[in-house]
Amino acid sequence: MNQRTAQRVVTDLEEAGYLSRERDGRRTRYHLHLEGIPPFGRGSRAREGLLELVTNR
Template sequence: MDNGTTAGRQWTFLTNHARVLVQIARDPGIRVRDIATRCLLTERAVQRIIVDLEQAGYLSHERHGRTNRYSIIEGKQLRHPADAGPTVSELLSILLRRYEAADSGSSRL
């Protein structure tokens, strides 16, 4: 009988790329170290993801002194053909509503 878990195979609904993008959307001045901590990733993995997102045209950054300030390219379409239609900003608005509700103590879906 299947109890809903598969030994040896773990998966999640959101990719690490989506998690990093959500953290940047929440705080465009966030440090790589803080993204890594919040997403449970290494700093190096976060750096690679940021490069991926920039090369794909979802993200850009600008140096401000010793820190980066990130900008999400809001009109960019989602990457996979099966996800065609919504933009990255539309997806982020849904995900950010959930985070904002959690921050305010509300648990509505």
């Protein structure tokens, strides 16, 4: 995944309300809002995929 693709994913997650970002000097801090993500289940991999992405599992 290149930087442009990663940025698009972050923007999509932010627009959907799953993620927010905050500037702290030169750093950007990201906050996950997991309560809005559908639970694990058949046909729904959004939460699993997001958790896997951010925890490197």
